[in-house]
Amino acid sequence: MKRLQILLLVIVLALAVGSVTAQGDGGTLVIAINADTQGFNAFAQTSVTNLVTSFMWPTLVQNDPQTGEIIPNLASWTISEDGLVYNFTIDASATWSDGTPITSGDVKFALDASQAPEVGSFMAGLLNYEAINIIDDKTFEIVLPAVDCTFLSNLGWGIMPAHKFAADFSDFNTASINTAPDIAGGPFIFDEHAPDEFIRLRANPSYWKGEPQIDNLVFQIIPDSEVAFQALMSGEVDIFPTLLADQDPAAASNPNLTVFRFPANHVSFTTFNLADPTNPQPAYDADGNPVDQGSHPIFGDVAVRRAYVMGYDHDAVLMLAGEGAARTIGPVPPVVSWAYANALSPLPYDPEGAAAILEEAGWVDSDGDGVREKDGVPLAFQLDYPAGDTLIDSVALIIQDQLGQIGFRVTLNGAEWQSLVGARLLAQTYDAFYLGIGAASAEPDFNPNLMLNSRQDIPGGGLNLASYVNPAMDESLAAARSVPGCAPVDRAPLYEDVQELVLEDVPYDFTYSIGARWAYNNRIQNMVLGPWSLYGNIEDWTLAQ
Numbered sequence: 001m002k003r004l005q006i007l008l009l010v011i012v013l014a015l016a017v018g019s020v021t022a023q024g025d026g027g028t029l030v031i032a033i034n035a036d037t038q039g040f041n042a043f044a045q046t047s048v049t050n051l052v053t054s055f056m057w058p059t060l061v062q063n064d065p066q067t068g069e070i071i072p073n074l075a076s077w078t079i080s081e082d083g084l085v086y087n088f089t090i091d092a093s094a095t096w097s098d099g100t101p102i103t104s105g106d107v108k109f110a111l112d113a114s115q116a117p118e119v120g121s122f123m124a125g126l127l128n129y130e131a132i133n134i135i136d137d138k139t140f141e142i143v144l145p146a147v148d149c150t151f152l153s154n155l156g157w158g159i160m161p162a163h164k165f166a167a168d169f170s171d172f173n174t175a176s177i178n179t180a181p182d183i184a185g186g187p188f189i190f191d192e193h194a195p196d197e198f199i200r201l202r203a204n205p206s207y208w209k210g211e212p213q214i215d216n217l218v219f220q221i222i223p224d225s226e227v228a229f230q231a232l233m234s235g236e237v238d239i240f241p242t243l244l245a246d247q248d249p250a251a252a253s254n255p256n257l258t259v260f261r262f263p264a265n266h267v268s269f270t271t272f273n274l275a276d277p278t279n280p281q282p283a284y285d286a287d288g289n290p291v292d293q294g295s296h297p298i299f300g301d302v303a304v305r306r307a308y309v310m311g312y313d314h315d316a317v318l319m320l321a322g323e324g325a326a327r328t329i330g331p332v333p334p335v336v337s338w339a340y341a342n343a344l345s346p347l348p349y350d351p352e353g354a355a356a357i358l359e360e361a362g363w364v365d366s367d368g369d370g371v372r373e374k375d376g377v378p379l380a381f382q383l384d385y386p387a388g389d390t391l392i393d394s395v396a397l398i399i400q401d402q403l404g405q406i407g408f409r410v411t412l413n414g415a416e417w418q419s420l421v422g423a424r425l426l427a428q429t430y431d432a433f434y435l436g437i438g439a440a441s442a443e444p445d446f447n448p449n450l451m452l453n454s455r456q457d458i459p460g461g462g463l464n465l466a467s468y469v470n471p472a473m474d475e476s477l478a479a480a481r482s483v484p485g486c487a488p489v490d491r492a493p494l495y496e497d498v499q500e501l502v503l504e505d506v507p508y509d510f511t512y513s514i515g516a517r518w519a520y521n522n523r524i525q526n527m528v529l530g531p532w533s534l535y536g537n538i539e540d541w542t543l544a545q
Contacts, residue, residue: 026203026215027543029524032228032237033219034388035417036196039178042158043114043121046421047438052199052219054535055188056181057158058102058208060088065530068442070152074102074159083147083486090138094208096161097184102208104140108132109162111142116169117286120461126154126449149486153443159185187212187539196221196418212539213526223388223416232257232519238543239524241534243517244391245322251519262531263335264516266438267328267447268321270308270383270399270509272299273430275467280428283457283469293457293467297377299432303361304379305506308432309347310354312402317395317511324515330499331437331447333513335531338488339444341499346510355406365407372407380409381431384424387414395511396434428459428467436514442532444491445481448498451508453477468507473498 037049042057044050062073075088094102111132114123129151130143144151164177177183181190187209188201199219203212220237222228229247232240233254243251243259252259275281276294285291298304318325326334329346358364363372363379372379385396393414400410413420424430439446450456452473456464480494502508518534520527523544528537 025545026213027545028216028218029214029239029541029543030218030220030237031239031241032222032231034221034223034225034228034242035386036221037193037199037219038418038421040181040190041173041178042110042160043119043123046417048219052201053158054186055201055217055538056184056186056190057160058094058185059158060107060155061152062156062536063440063442063532065528065533065536067530068532070156070441070443075107077152083484084144085141086144086151087141088139090140091208092138094185095206097189097204097206098182099206100161100163101137102159102161102185103137104134105137106159106162107140108134109165109167110157110159113160113165113169113172114157116172119169119172120458122450122456122461122463123154123157124455126150126446147482147484147486149483149491150443150445150449150481153441153446156441161185188217191216207539209539213542214538225389225391232521235521238521240519242389243519244389245320245325245515245517246390248322248517251517256522257519258522260518260520260529260534261324262516262518263324263326263333264438264514265333265335265440265442265532266436266516267331267333267513268395268434268436268511269328269331270432270434270511271425271451271465272296272305272308272432272507272509273428273466274300274507275428277429277431280459280467282459282462283454283464283467290469293469296431298379298381301361301363302506303357304363305509306347307354307357307363307406308403308408309506309509310350310357311406311408312351312399313349314346314511315349316398320391320394321512321514324517325512326515328510328513330502330510331451331508332444332495332499333447335513336442336444339492339495341496343496344499344503347503347506351402351406358407363407370404370407371409378409379407380411382411382413383432383434384413384415384420384430385434386417386420388416392434399434422460425465426460428465433465440532444495445477448495449477449481452498452502466507468505470501470505473501473505476501 033048035048037052038044038046042053058074060075061070064071075090077086077088113119114121130145133141184204187207189204191200191202193199201217203215205211231237251257273296281291281293329344332339334340362374365372385392396412403410425433450463454469456462457467476494476497480491483490525542526540
C-alpha cells in the first residue's frame, strides 16, 4: 500500500511541477505538508494555511532566526516614552504584485478587519489598540489604551491588499482572493491549487526585497507521515518539516539530506470540551454578558479531567516523541525558558490515585461491565485526532488502553485533519481532541492567550476550544501583558500563576513539547535557519542543478 501511495504521489507531483510555465532556471522547491489549506486569507486558523500564506502576504515584523527577537520586516518603528504610541514607517519600495504601493491604508484595513466582529478572526483576542492613525501613505501610528508587552509579537500576521476587499469588511471571508489570489505582496504569488493534492506558488518578480531565486514552490499534500518520509528519502520532496524521531536516523544517514534539530515552540495536548457539545455557545453575548454554555456530561467534572491526566503514562508518550521532547505543564513551552514554571510539577502517573478520584466523585462501575457511570451517564467519550502521524496514532492508543483500565471507555476517531477541524474542533462539538499548537514568536503570551482567555471562547471563531472561563485566569493573562517596562523578570511570576491555574483547573492535558526535526535536501543552498525562523530569507535560496 505504501508503494502504491508513493507511486501516486510521484504522478501527482509530476503534474504539479510539469504544468509550470518556465520562468527561468531557478527550479521548483517541493515542501511536504500534512493537510490542505483552508484558503489563502492571512487570518485563517490552521498552521498549514498560515504557512502557505506567509509566502504571499507581507508582515510588518519578523523574528530573528537565532534569538526570536522581533525585528523589522515590512516596516520599522519607534515607541513613545510612555509605551502607548508606536510610529511605523513602511518600506518605501514595498508594492503589491500588481504595482500598487503597499500603504498605511492596507495596514489599517487588515488590522481593523482582524478586530471586526463580522470577520470573526482569532486575532481579535490578541490585538488591543485604541486607534490606527494614518499620517501618510507610508507612515502610520498605532495608539494603545495601555502598555502591551505582546503588541509587536502579535503583528506577525500577513497584511492583505485593501483594494481587493469591500471597505466595510463584508466580503473579507468570502472574496475570491481567499480562494484564488491574483495578487501578492510577499516573495511568491498564487499559481494553482488542486484540493487535497498540491498548492503551487510562483516567484513574485516585483517582490520589494528582491525577486526570489527559486521559480516555484509546490506544497505537496501528504497526510501520511511515512509516505511523506519516503518521498523525502527518494528526492520527490525537498523539505519535510515534521520529521519524526524514529525517522531521524535514516534521514540523517542519507547523504542527500540534512536534519536541522531544534527545541520547538510547541505544545501537544488533549483539549477537553467543558461545555455542552450539543449546543455550542460563546462565553459572552454581543453585549458582553456571560452566556450559560451548559456542561459536558463527563468533562464538565474536574475530577474526570484530573483522573484522565493521572490515568495514563505521559513518560511513555515522551519516549515515543524522542530525543529533544520535554514534558510540559501548560501552554508555555520550555523553550521560552524565562516564562516556563520550572518550580511546578505536572500531575503524576497514578492510575490507582486516578481511580480513587473517580470513586470519590461518584463515578463507579455498578454493573461490572468495566465502564464507570454516574447518574446513568457512562464514563465514555470519543477522542478525535488527526490520523496519519504515527506518533499521534500511538499516543491515542496509549490513552485508550490505559484509561480503559481504570473505567473509561474511549472511542478513537482518527481522521483527516480537514474533516475534523471545522466540523468538530472549531465548532466545539467534540468530547476530547488531541492536537498540537506552535508559535513563531518567542513571546510566551501567544498560546496562553489563545487557549485560556475567555474572550477567545467563540465557536467557529476563537481558539479557547475548551470553553474554559475563569476570571482569575483572565486577570493573570491581562496583568502579564501590561507589566510596566515589560521586563521578563517582572512578567515571569504572572505566567507561573497562569500555569498553576492550569494545573488546578485542568482544562487541557498537556503532554510534551517536541524536539523539532526539519529535514531538507542538500540541493537547497543559501538558507539562514534558526529555531525561530525557517523560511525568513527564502528569496535568497537557490537550488543546485
